[in-house]
Amino acid sequence: MPERIAIGVIGCGFFAPNHLHSWQDLAPQGADLIAVCDADAGKAKAAAEGFGVPRWYSDAETMLRENNLGLVDIVTRMDTHRALAALAFRHGVPAIVQKPFAPTWDDCVAIVEGAETAGLFLAVHENFRFQAPLRRVKEVLDSGVIGDPSWARISFRTHYDVYAGQPYFYDEERFVILDLGIHVVDVARFLLGEVERVSCETQQRNPKVKAEDTATMLLRHTSGTVSLVEATYESKKLPDSFPETLLEIEGPRGAIVTRPGYRMEMTIGDEMTEETFEVPMLHWAKPPWHMVQDSVYRTCANILESLHQGCEAATSGRDNLKTYAVCEAAYEAAATGRAVEPPKA
Numbered sequence: 001m002p003e004r005i006a007i008g009v010i011g012c013g014f015f016a017p018n019h020l021h022s023w024q025d026l027a028p029q030g031a032d033l034i035a036v037c038d039a040d041a042g043k044a045k046a047a048a049e050g051f052g053v054p055r056w057y058s059d060a061e062t063m064l065r066e067n068n069l070g071l072v073d074i075v076t077r078m079d080t081h082r083a084l085a086a087l088a089f090r091h092g093v094p095a096i097v098q099k100p101f102a103p104t105w106d107d108c109v110a111i112v113e114g115a116e117t118a119g120l121f122l123a124v125h126e127n128f129r130f131q132a133p134l135r136r137v138k139e140v141l142d143s144g145v146i147g148d149p150s151w152a153r154i155s156f157r158t159h160y161d162v163y164a165g166q167p168y169f170y171d172e173e174r175f176v177i178l179d180l181g182i183h184v185v186d187v188a189r190f191l192l193g194e195v196e197r198v199s200c201e202t203q204q205r206n207p208k209v210k211a212e213d214t215a216t217m218l219l220r221h222t223s224g225t226v227s228l229v230e231a232t233y234e235s236k237k238l239p240d241s242f243p244e245t246l247l248e249i250e251g252p253r254g255a256i257v258t259r260p261g262y263r264m265e266m267t268i269g270d271e272m273t274e275e276t277f278e279v280p281m282l283h284w285a286k287p288p289w290h291m292v293q294d295s296v297y298r299t300c301a302n303i304l305e306s307l308h309q310g311c312e313a314a315t316s317g318r319d320n321l322k323t324y325a326v327c328e329a330a331y332e333a334a335a336t337g338r339a340v341e342p343p344k345a
C-alpha cells in the first residue's frame with residue numbers, strides 16, 4: 001500500500017477542477033485530498049461540496065495551520081505563487097505551483113531557493129510534456145529511427161476563445177510567452193535538450209489585449225539542433241487545432257510530422273507511415289480539453305510518485321527554471337532585437 005499523502009489545494013478557479021479530479025483519481029496511489037482553499041469563500045465551499053472534500057478555507061495560512069498536510073498544490077495565478085510557496089515552506093510542507101512559475105525570473109529563483117533552504121520538495125505543474133501525443137513522439141525519437149534531430153518546428157497556433165475561461169489574459173503585462181510559449185518551450189527542451197541561444201519576435205495582433213499574443217522564437221540547442229517555437233492565440237486558420245501542439249522534426253534518417261486530429265506521419269528513409277495517437281478520455285474529461293486533462297492527471301501522478309520515492313519530479317522547480325530562463329531570454333531578445341543566452345540560476 002502506498003504511503004498516504006494529505007493534500008490541500010489552494011485556488012479553486014477555472015483550472016482547479018482538473019487538479020481536484022486528478023487527486024481524487026490518484027487515491028489508490030496514496031493521494032488524500034483533505035482540504036481546499038480559495039480567497040473567495042464561495043468558490044472554496046463549492047469545490048469542497050462538488051468534490052466531497054472534508055474541509056474548506058478562505059485563508060491559506062489557516063488551512064496550513066489546522067491540517068497536517070504532506071503536499072500543497074497551488075493552483076492560483078502566478079502573482080501569488082511566491083508568497084504562497086513561502087507560506088507552505090514555513091509550515092514545512094512540500095509544494096507544487098501551477099505554470100507559469102512566477103511573474104519574474106527573480107521570483108522563480110527565490111521560490112526554488114526557498115524550497116532548497118527548507119529542504120523541501122518543489123514541483124511546477126508543467127503538463128504539456130505529459131500529453132500522450134508528445135510522449136509518443138519522444139518514444140519515437142528515443143528509439144533512434146530518425147537519428148539525432150537537427151531541425152524542428154514546434155507550434156501551438158489557435159483562435160480558440162481562451163479569453164472566455166481566462167479573462168485575465170486581457171491585462172497581462174507579459175502574455176503569450178509566459179502563458180503558452182512556456183509550455184511549448186518546455187516541449188522543445190523535453191524533445192531536443194537544453195537551449196543556449198534565443199532569438200524572438202513578438203506581436204500584439206488582438207487590439208483588446210495589453211501585451212504580446214503571438215511569439216515566434218528561434219532556439220539553438222546545445223546539441224546544435226535548431227528549433228522554431230511558435231505560440232499564438234490569433235491564428236485564424238481552420239481546422240483549429242486547439243489544444244494540440246503540432247510539430248515537425250527532421251533527423252538524418254527521417255522525419256516526424258504531426259497533423260491536427262492527433263495524427264503523426266513518420267518518414268524513415270524512403271517510406272512514410274501514418275499513426276493516430278491514442279488519447280485517453282478520462283471519465284470526467286470534456287473535449288476539446290480531454291488530452292490536456294489526461295496530461296494533468298499524469299503530471300499529478302508523476303509528482304506524487306516522485307514524492308513517494310523521495311526524488312525530484314520531472315518538472316521540479318530546478319528543471320522549470322531552465323524553461324523559464326528560455327522565456328526570459330525570449331522577452332529580452334524581442335525587446336533588443338538580439339540573440340540572447342538564457343540566464344542561469
Ligand code: NAD
Nearest residue numbers: 011012013014015038039040075076077078080098099100
Ligand atoms: P483563476 O483566476 O480562474 O483562479 C485562481 C483562483 O485562485 C481564484 O479563484 C482566486 O480567488 C484564487 N486565489 C488567488 N489568490 C489566492 C490566495 N492567496 N489564496 C487562496 N486563493 C487565492 O485562474 P485559473 O485560470 O484557474 O489559473 C490558475 C493557474 O493555472 C494559472 O497560473 C494559469 O496559468 C494556470 N493554467 C494552467 C493550464 C495548464 O494547462 N497547465 C491551463 C489553464 C490555466
Ligand code: 89Y
Nearest residue numbers: 099162166179180183243
Ligand atoms: O492557459 C493555457 C494553458 O496553460 O494551457 C492552455 C491554456 O489554458 C489556454 O491555451
